[in-house]
Amino acid sequence: MDDSLTRGSLAYLRQAYGVAAAEVAKLRHDPFELATRAVQPVLWLVLFGEVMARIRGVAEGNVRYLDFLAAGILAQSVLFVAIFYGIAAIWERDLGILHRYLVSPAPRSALVLGKAASAGVRGLSQAVVIYLLALLLHVAVSLNPFRMAGMVLLILLGAGLFSSFSLIIACLVKTRERFMGIGQVLTMPIFFASNAIYPLDIMPGWLRVVAHANPLTYEVDALRALMIRGAASVFGLGADFAILAGGFALLLGVAARLYGRMGS
Amino acid sequence: MPDAPTPTTPDTPPPAIVVLDHLTRRFGDFVAVDDVSFRVAGGEAFGLIGANGAGKSTIIKMLTTLLPVSAGAATVAGYDIARQPAQVRRHIGYVPQLLSADGALTAWENLLLSARLYGVPPREVRERIEHALTAMELAPFAHHLVQGFSGGMIRRLEIAQSMLHRPAVLFMDEPTVGLDPVARRTVLEHVAGLRQRFGTTVVVTSHYMEEVEELCDRIAMLSHGRLVALDTPAALKARIGPRATLDDVFAALAGAEAEETGGFRDTRRSRTAARRHG
Numbered sequence: 299m300d301d302s303l304t305r306g307s308l309a310y311l312r313q314a315y316g317v318a319a320a321e322v323a324k325l326r327h328d329p330f331e332l333a334t335r336a337v338q339p340v341l342w343l344v345l346f347g348e349v350m351a352r353i354r355g356v357a358e359g360n361v362r363y364l365d366f367l368a369a370g371i372l373a374q375s376v377l378f379v380a381i382f383y384g385i386a387a388i389w390e391r392d393l394g395i396l397h398r399y400l401v402s403p404a405p406r407s408a409l410v411l412g413k414a415a416s417a418g419v420r421g422l423s424q425a426v427v428i429y430l431l432a433l434l435l436h437v438a439v440s441l442n443p444f445r446m447a448g449m450v451l452l453i454l455l456g457a458g459l460f461s462s463f464s465l466i467i468a469c470l471v472k473t474r475e476r477f478m479g480i481g482q483v484l485t486m487p488i489f490f491a492s493n494a495i496y497p498l499d500i501m502p503g504w505l506r507v508v509a510h511a512n513p514l515t516y517e518v519d520a521l522r523a524l525m526i527r528g529a530a531s532v533f534g535l536g537a538d539f540a541i542l543a544g545g546f547a548l549l550l551g552v553a554a555r556l557y558g559r560m561g562s
Numbered sequence: 563m564p565d566a567p568t569p570t571t572p573d574t575p576p577p578a579i580v581v582l583d584h585l586t587r588r589f590g591d592f593v594a595v596d597d598v599s600f601r602v603a604g605g606e607a608f609g610l611i612g613a614n615g616a617g618k619s620t621i622i623k624m625l626t627t628l629l630p631v632s633a634g635a636a637t638v639a640g641y642d643i644a645r646q647p648a649q650v651r652r653h654i655g656y657v658p659q660l661l662s663a664d665g666a667l668t669a670w671e672n673l674l675l676s677a678r679l680y681g682v683p684p685r686e687v688r689e690r691i692e693h694a695l696t697a698m699e700l701a702p703f704a705h706h707l708v709q710g711f712s713g714g715m716i717r718r719l720e721i722a723q724s725m726l727h728r729p730a731v732l733f734m735d736e737p738t739v740g741l742d743p744v745a746r747r748t749v750l751e752h753v754a755g756l757r758q759r760f761g762t763t764v765v766v767t768s769h770y771m772e773e774v775e776e777l778c779d780r781i782a783m784l785s786h787g788r789l790v791a792l793d794t795p796a797a798l799k800a801r802i803g804p805r806a807t808l809d810d811v812f813a814a815l816a817g818a819e820a821e822e823t824g825g826f827r828d829t830r831r832s833r834t835a836a837r838r839h840g
Binding site: 309312313316319320324327328394395397398400401402403404405561562 | 626629656659664668678680681684707
């Protein structure tokens, strides 16, 4: 019984790894996408961050605004990379590639987990760029390996959560045109109704309620606590991780149920 | 309209590996597949022909578990397609009408992905991929991106992907659509070679009568979702006349429908496949 469970788990992980490895191979063949995606966080930190840093009272406590912003922009990059995974799924369906996945014996959840993991890899590549840029801008980033390991886990969780959410939207709207419209409509509220570029304290009450229901808020909170020296988590790192892991598991389950219907 | 299908019934029929039992699929009020029953014997090459919209691809999609069944039942390799879809998928290979190989990956990476998805034992992966590439005459292009391949090369790669786990049944939905005659011939030769080597059962849909006749032991003809004829190519032709071709059989049994069907979706799908074939 234990043997068959172990074999089953290994087969499941191997199938998810196969999907993720294929996505990473595509990035290796054409890294241009990663280079272009790195432009946006650079603009946010260098232009928006430098200007907003001159306005006092935005950041919390003694943390400089640029320090405050860096973790928010990292979370934003992960969100933006992951949220357009759904359109890739629609594209794969239109090309016929999706059928290759769906006629295989791999459980749908393994396929979605593989896609989520590859979103995490893309997110991590963004993190490297933002970390290097933050060092150049004298942001008080921590180089503690344990904190950095925690950040890797957070980025994987966040990318997995938002890419699964994106797949769910793709399964529901079915066409690229509709997804593009909805993707834009969803991304901005998720970003602005969070603590990515301003603290929760200065939000109006109704927006604060929305921000508390927004998973990006917990990702930013934990990233900030781990990435920036002297910053602390508002909700507690345990709560941040638990909410992100729970949200990811829930959305992974829903996405896995819907993903199989994309081939019909 | 012809008589009801008259399947061949030898004294001791070979064990069936694909069994359709009053299989039906509805899309709202439209009945795409209407109460279709037939059996495919192990090792047989079985053709499904009919006009666009006759229900060929819908049957293939149900048998490959991509589409749920509305009524009736079917088994593939002894497993029920509705209740045991994961087991069915383990025992089938599928070459869809649209090109399913990923152009952004190399041939080797496409095969490696298939090997991982189908649980090919890790110690056998390299050997199986090398054999598959050699058998399909793609070995020199193993590490080339598929987006640079010709249509025939892509189809051969997809057949290699579909056979890597040694399936009992290979389903092919219009595998030669959009290919030039030389590429079509090469693809058919490789499919025939696979049958000879592994004894794989092949279920294929096609619009090209000559290739169905060449490849298939028996042919099922569909019209408006219903099975209107099922027999060997020779027996089907004999129904029409001594010098009849399969094109004549098709025109006689599905001709009127063929003139009326082939809507926007079918045309778009065919053209997309043709465009990707280059």
